[in-house]
Amino acid sequence: MNMHLTLIGIGTGNPEHLTLQAIRAINEQDLILIPHKGEGKADLAELRRAICDEVLTNTATKIVEFDLPVRDENTADYRKRVDDWHDAIALTWRSAMAANPGAKKVALLVWGDPSLYDSTLRIAARLDPAPTLDVIPGITSLHALTAAHAIPVNDIGAPFLVTTGRRLRDEGWPAGVDTVVVMLDGACAFQSLPSENLHIWWGGYVGMKEQIICEGPVADVGEKIVAMRAEARAHHGWIMDIYILRKLP
Ligand SMILES: C[S@@+](CC[C@H](N)C(=O)[O-])C[C@H]1O[C@@H](n2cnc3c(N)ncnc32)[C@H](O)[C@@H]1O
Numbered sequence: 001m002n003m004h005l006t007l008i009g010i011g012t013g014n015p016e017h018l019t020l021q022a023i024r025a026i027n028e029q030d031l032i033l034i035p036h037k038g039e040g041k042a043d044l045a046e047l048r049r050a051i052c053d054e055v056l057t058n059t060a061t062k063i064v065e066f067d068l069p070v071r072d073e074n075t076a077d078y079r080k081r082v083d084d085w086h087d088a089i090a091l092t093w094r095s096a097m098a099a100n101p102g103a104k105k106v107a108l109l110v111w112g113d114p115s116l117y118d119s120t121l122r123i124a125a126r127l128d129p130a131p132t133l134d135v136i137p138g139i140t141s142l143h144a145l146t147a148a149h150a151i152p153v154n155d156i157g158a159p160f161l162v163t164t165g166r167r168l169r170d171e172g173w174p175a176g177v178d179t180v181v182v183m184l185d186g187a188c189a190f191q192s193l194p195s196e197n198l199h200i201w202w203g204g205y206v207g208m209k210e211q212i213i214c215e216g217p218v219a220d221v222g223e224k225i226v227a228m229r230a231e232a233r234a235h236h237g238w239i240m241d242i243y244i245l246r247k248l249p
Pocket of ligand 1: 012013116118141183185203
């Protein structure tokens with residue numbers, strides 16, 4: 001029998017984000033693989049384990065942790081760096097699976113939803129032989145953010161764009177939209193934009209018990225967010241944050 005792989009969106013760190021579909025899928029597995037990212041991000045492996053502790057009632061399901069390969073930051077070409085890294089992760093999955101040959105149903109718990117700034121699906125596509133595949137959707141950090149601020153992400157009938165901190169900093173405000181969602185930003189890229197008429201809804205650890213949020217005109221709250229972020233990062237040893245920027249008339 002071929003292996004069946006399930007990628008389970010688990011939401012953004014709050015066990016209550018798990019859908020009934022996710023809980024059922026977790027309990028149907030022979031093997032759940034949990035990546036270990038190293039010291040600073042240990043909380044995420046711990047959180048995945050805590051989620052399993054809370055909802056896993058199938059005693060036959062085995063949980064195996066594996067070390068994520070480290071990305072080679074010396075390769076100049078960014079795409080090649082990422083491709084090589086994904087190849088290496090696929091090999092690590094393969095050896096974890098080979099070490100558990102009886103496991104036909106294997107799952108990974110994906111932060112948020114597997115479709116949003118996540119490469120688990122791209123890594124799964126590298127497996128040879130290809131497993132059959134299921135995806136269970138999860139609550140994204142964008143939705144945890146909009147819920148935390150109780151706001152809609154778009155204006156009436158208007159588009160929005162999701163981008164990274166790096167792109168916002170390097171390329172400026174994207175054309176054609178008044179609303180931008182920014183993820184993967186290690187350095188508060190909103191500071192690189194003219195702050196006039198720019199409103200921000202920011203959140204760190206959204207959906208989690210550590211959640212912190214701040215909202216207002218960038219001119220008024222920008223520096224406060226930079227300070228809040230630095231303080232929280234120093235306190236917890238890591239941070240994940242996301243924000244929405246909107247140009248107001
Ligand atoms: C690799 S992406 C994964 C996104 C995830 N697949 C999702 O659906 O939200 C990581 C980025 O998601 C955002 N993020 C994820 N979880 C978050 C959280 N609990 N609070 C704030 N931002 C979060 C941050 O922008 C972080 O840099």
